[in-house]
Structures are given as structure tokens and as C-alpha cells.
Amino acid sequence: MILPRRALDFGLALVLAVMLALPMLLIAALIWRQNDGPVFYRSERMRGPATAFTLWKFRTMRPDSHDTGVTGGHKSDRITPLGRLLRRTRLDELPQLWNVLRGDIAFVGPRPPLRRYVEMYPDLYARVLADPPGITGLASLVYAAQEERDLARCRTAAEVEHVYVTRSIPRKAALDLLYRRHRHLGTDLHLMLWTAMRLLPGRIRPRHRGRYARSVGRSFGRIAASVSPVSVVASARSMARSRSSTSSR
Numbered sequence: 001m002i003l004p005r006r007a008l009d010f011g012l013a014l015v016l017a018v019m020l021a022l023p024m025l026l027i028a029a030l031i032w033r034q035n036d037g038p039v040f041y042r043s044e045r046m047r048g049p050a051t052a053f054t055l056w057k058f059r060t061m062r063p064d065s066h067d068t069g070v071t072g073g074h075k076s077d078r079i080t081p082l083g084r085l086l087r088r089t090r091l092d093e094l095p096q097l098w099n100v101l102r103g104d105i106a107f108v109g110p111r112p113p114l115r116r117y118v119e120m121y122p123d124l125y126a127r128v129l130a131d132p133p134g135i136t137g138l139a140s141l142v143y144a145a146q147e148e149r150d151l152a153r154c155r156t157a158a159e160v161e162h163v164y165v166t167r168s169i170p171r172k173a174a175l176d177l178l179y180r181r182h183r184h185l186g187t188d189l190h191l192m193l194w195t196a197m198r199l200l201p202g203r204i205r206p207r208h209r210g211r212y213a214r215s216v217g218r219s220f221g222r223i224a225a226s227v228s229p230v231s232v233v234a235s236a237r238s239m240a241r242s243r244s245s246t247s248s249r
Helices: 002-019 021-033 073-078 081-089 096-102 115-120 122-128 138-152 157-182 185-199 209-220 230-247
Strands: 040-048 051-058 106-108 134-136
Touching: 002 021, 002 096, 002 106, 002 185, 021 051, 021 081, 040 115, 051 096, 073 138, 073 157, 106 185, 115 122, 115 157, 122 157, 134 185, 138 157, 138 185, 157 185
Parallel strands: 106 134
Antiparallel strands: 040 051
16 A cells, blocks of 8 residues: 555655746745745654655754754744744745655654654654654644643753653654554545644634534544553653663663
């Protein structure tokens, strides 16, 4: 089933790249007019335990040569006004169509992690990245909003790291592994449709989205609501404690 999914990803990415070429050029021009950095943001991400690639996004923050790790409240003052709009509407991720065309990622799958976290938890990410990473996925749809709220409350890089390692990683991994157990072409189409509906402005979303949400719930079961199966959470936290005790010696 890998070939049909890849053909679907490539064909859809090509169509969307053509359809969205003018909006993307407009966004690029607006970022360029800010005169405070490059148009694109490039980040090394992992698509396998030992395979890296460059992920592309529109830049939404003022550059900082010392910037590392995930984004939390400690970086909020660097986000530009245009960047806030792009982040809120997810338009900053449009350049990832190039990553889909290249075969770096698919449309649906776990979000590609930073190398540091893959090296921190190699066994966990060997399971999560057994399938290609994607632009959207079950974890993105179910947990992303809560993750953003949790990280936005952090005021230091150390606090962001703690919250991300102890909360975000195990919960997202649990959902990613749940998706993997139920993964098939119909599931991917289901999640792509769910993503498209989430991106529509509230006034023009389908009125019967509640019925669709119930359908998604039936597809993945009630496990998705809990977001944190004990085995995955315990495993990640145990690895975090083990790493912490080792580094303190």
C-alpha cells in the first residue's frame, strides 16, 4: 500500500503547489518586505531513527543564531505580527509541499521530530517513525492545541524542555502509535479531510461537523481521548529520569 499512498501524496502535492503558487508568492513577498531575515525557515528533522532531512517553512520569527529546541513562551517576543497570522492559519507550513514532492514526508503521519529527541529516545522513535512522517496526523489534530497552550505558559528554555519531554513527547507518541495500528488509505483520507475542515474559517465550516467528529471517534476508538496510554508515558518518563541521573553523575 506504500505505492498508492506515495502516488496520492505526490499527485495532491503537485496540484496544491500549482493552485497555491500565487498565495505562496504573496506570503513570500510580505515576509521579504519585513527586511529582518530570510523568507524561509529551514530545520533539520528526522524521518527515520538515522535519516535526517531539511524541513521547510515560511519564517515567522526574527532570526536568532542561538535558537535551539521547540518554541515556547520564551520565544513569543520574536514572533512577527505576520508570523502570528501565518502560525494561526497554518500557512507557514505551505512550503512543506516541497518536502512531500521530494518524498521526505507524507501528508499524513507523525510530525517529524528534532534529532535531539530521537537520540534521547531512540527506541520510542524507532516505533513512531516506522511509517513516514507527515504534515498532519492524529496527534496534530488531537493534541496540538493543548501542546501549544502548555508550551506558551513556559518562560524559560529549561521549562519548555521539561514540559516537552515529560508531556508532549509521550502523549504525541501514544497517538502516533495508535494511528499506526489503524493506518490504511481510508484513514489517511479521513484525517486529511478532518485537517481541511479545521483550516476553514468558522463561518464557512460545514454545519454537520459534529457528525463528522463522531465518525472520526468511531474510527480510532475512545483511546484517542485519553491521549496518554500508561506504557508509553511511563517509558518516556523513565528514559527522561535515567538520562537526567546519568548526566548528573
